Amino acid sequence: MACAQNEYREKTPHSTMIHGIIGNERHSKTTMNEITEEALILEGAGTDSTAQALEAATFYILNNPKVTARLKEELSNAIPDPHKIPPLPELKEIKYLVDFLFAVLSDLANFSRQL
Amino acid sequence: MYKNLFALRSIYQFEPQIKTNVDKLCALFKAKAGENEPINVSHAYRVLTSDTITSYIGLAPNPLLEDENLGEAYRKYARIVTQSSVLVRHFPPLAYFRLLPGWFVTRLSSDFGILKNHLDVSLQTIFVGFTDGISD
Numbered sequence: 001m002a003c004a005q006n007e008y009r010e011k012t013p014h015s016t017m018i019h020g021i022i023g024n025e026r027h028s029k030t031t032m033n034e035i036t037e038e039a040l041i042l043e044g045a046g047t048d049s050t051a052q053a054l055e056a057a058t059f060y061i062l063n064n065p066k067v068t069a070r071l072k073e074e075l076s077n078a079i080p081d082p083h084k085i086p087p088l089p090e091l092k093e094i095k096y097l098v099d100f101l102f103a104v105l106s107d108l109a110n111f112s113r114q115l
Numbered sequence: 116m117y118k119n120l121f122a123l124r125s126i127y128q129f130e131p132q133i134k135t136n137v138d139k140l141c142a143l144f145k146a147k148a149g150e151n152e153p154i155n156v157s158h159a160y161r162v163l164t165s166d167t168i169t170s171y172i173g174l175a176p177n178p179l180l181e182d183e184n185l186g187e188a189y190r191k192y193a194r195i196v197t198q199s200s201v202l203v204r205h206f207p208p209l210a211y212f213r214l215l216p217g218w219f220v221t222r223l224s225s226d227f228g229i230l231k232n233h234l235d236v237s238l239q240t241i242f243v244g245f246t247d248g249i250s251d
Contacts, residue, residue, distance in 0.1 A: 051164045069205075
């Protein structure tokens with residue numbers, strides 16, 4: 001089991017849900033069907049929620065010229081060469097971008113609550 | 116179970132794959148930009164997020180971003196798989212469809228045929244090599 005787990009880790013450098021289940025003693029009795037169900041739920045949830053956030057962000061950017069201009073300005077300052085995108089920790093330092101994303105997520109959450 | 120899945124460290128480690136997928140989508144947008152045809156970003160984004168989350172969870176990647184028809188790719192693999200798996204979740208006896216031959220399932224319901232194929236091809240490969248300790 002441990003050997004197979006190491007082999008899998010070599011193929012996938014990041015930690016995955018499968019690692020979390022297989023490598024945890026508490027889940028030693030987890031069945032293949034249960035893992036499959038969890039994987040499918042995460043797959044569906046991760047796909048739709050993130051895509052909805054991207055759709056909303058696209059709409060806000062296209063619908064608000066002021067936001068578009070400010071975002072362009074901030075991103076141009078933070079990323080002088082568009083072919084060299086900084087790593088995530090640096091992207092998180094772009095305050096206007098982060099505020100914009102939080103505003104989008106907040107609006108999405110409010111919208112869902114009203115349904 | 117999900118402690119590591121949502122940890123920032125895990126997401127940072129996965130960043131190269133995210134960038135690769137975003138680059139693929141940007142290349143698709145660029146290619147379409149000159150054609151004067153609208154792009155359904157709803158499909159495009161769902162294909163992007165489906166590819167990304169599938170790899171992130173640890174499932175065998177089935178790159179939809181490489182499909183020529185994003186709408187069809189999304190319908191087949193994201194929407195149908197999600198809808199059908201929710202049905203199975205609420206009506207557990209439906210899970211026995213996996214024991215039936217693929218052609219038979221497809222004749223009964225094309226959606227379940229697609230789900231069975233997804234489970235057989237995409238999901239089962241993740242268990243190869245470390246099925247010890249996991250019961251059916």
